[in-house]
Amino acid sequence: MTQDSRRQTVARPAGRLALAALTALGLQAGTAQAEEVLKAVSAFPVPMFWTQDFLNFVEEVNETGEGVVQIQMMGGPEVFPPTQQVDAVERGIVDIQYGPATYHLGSAPEIDALVGSNVTPEAARESGGFDLMQEILQERLGVRLMALGQSGLQFHIWSVDAPSVGEDGSVDMNGARLRSQPIYQAFFESLGAVPVSAPVPEVYTGLERGTFDGIGWPVAGVTDMSWDKYLKYRIDPGFFNTDLVIVMNPDSYAGLSDEARAIIDAAALNYELGSRDRLATVTAETDAAVQEGGIEVITLEGDAAQAYLDGAYGSAWARLQASGSAHYDALRAAFYQD
Structure with missing residues (x-):
């Protein structure tokens, strides 16, 4: 495109x-x-x-x-x-x-x-x-x-190697080094992953050198810097906004x-x-292109998918609540519908 x-x-x-x-x-x-x-x-x-x-x-x-x-x-x-x-x-x-x-x-x-x-x-x-x-x-x-x-917009975990999926259908990222930013950190750690900070222009080099094993990123834009040359797997469903x-x-x-x-x-x-x-x-165009290019999508289902999403969204609201912000209740009411 x-x-x-x-x-x-x-x-x-x-x-x-x-x-x-x-x-x-x-x-x-x-x-x-x-x-x-x-x-x-x-x-x-x-x-x-x-x-x-x-x-x-x-x-x-x-x-x-x-x-x-x-x-x-x-x-x-x-x-x-x-x-x-x-x-x-x-x-x-x-x-x-x-x-x-x-x-x-x-x-x-x-x-x-x-x-x-x-x-x-x-x-x-x-x-x-x-x-x-x-x-x-x-x-x-x-x-x-x-x-x-x-x-x-939703984010996904993309990885170089196939992530481990347990008998209960949950994903195990234990020990995986994932390029991260602050919004991902608590969620990645809850999956057993090790967050690694790196600016966007350095992601390609990090993947090339094995500095990290995967990244957190939306579907859109994942091919713009040729990251898909190294990324082979994506975990669905997407999370966050x-x-x-x-x-x-x-x-x-x-x-x-x-x-x-x-x-x-x-x-x-x-x-x-x-x-x-x-x-x-x-997003639709890029999704079709990366799957045609060989990226395999691992889709979590049922209780495993719900637990995965609860862990993601919950990490954001828990972090905000823990900050002690006086605006927590008002923001929760305005930005999240149960």
């Missing part, structure tokens, strides 16, 4: 929403003002599906905001290391960032509510969960939450004209909807 096809528009109503927002504000097209330019960065390398999809947001703003507001895409991890990008946004070095919110669990444990969520972004907005998370991230990280990307967000420097946002803010807000809302559809398409 080409990068252009990955960024195909899926019924994007950005123009209509943005124009409706502008009309509601009573702004006139002829108002004279300087075009405002914002700088953006992604946690992922630009060729990967995730950054390519984020560019849909950038392009919508640039198309709808011509003459009013533009986004200059600076690049990916080569600009700032992924774990330092939100700090760069807080400090105003860049204005907008896209990437995993869970890189910052240490500073904002409430982010686990996104990981353990089983509701859509629309439901989270209607329940007040989005607004609450927006307040939390501004207080904890100094950034403004703009959008929840790729809802419906998206932790991918677009955040913005609050002062940059407040400093925009009313017209520019309306354009940015509309594009962010459109991104929540469109990114879900694009993700579903790419």
Whole structure:
């Protein structure tokens, strides 16, 4: 699949929403003002599906905001290391960032509510969960939450060697070294695996050298850096939900004209909807490709599958509860339906 096809528009109503927002504000097209330019960065390398999809947001703003507001895409991890990008946004070095919110669990444990969520972004907005998370991230990280990307995203364990499946149908990852990030750690350890930290650009080398025996990753994007050359097995079902967000420097946002803010807000809302559809398409296409390429899917069933999922989702909510956050009950009610 080409990068252009990955960024195909899926019924994007950005123009209509943005124009409706502008009309509601009573702004006139002829108002004279300087075009405002914002700088953006992604946690992922630009060729990967995730950054390519984020560019849909950038392009919508640039198309709808011509003459009013533009986004200059600076690049990916080569600009700032992924774990330092939100700090760069807080400090105003860049204005907008896209990437995993869970890189910052240490500073904002409430982010686990996104990981353990089983509701859509629309439901989270209607329940007040989005607004609450927006307040939390501004207080904890100094950034403004703009959008929840790729809802419906699920993660999988991918491995080089066949995982052991017990007589009860449960998977045993005892001793397996799995490339990890904070959201996976407790769950991987509960399976007996050894989490290994490594940035995305180093995953291929880690697999090549045997630094780790597998990875935690969604279906989408697993082929972008040729990781499937070494990965031979995938465990289903998928678990967790998206932790991918677009955040913005609050002062940059407040400093925009009313017209520019309306354009940015509309594009962010459109991104929540469109990114879900694009993700579903790419996930289906990539799933078919990797299975055709020889990756074997090990599907857990019945009680074993339920225990596996309970262990995954439960690890996120247990971690949030253990943090002592005063927002635990409100977040649980807004982001998780029993």
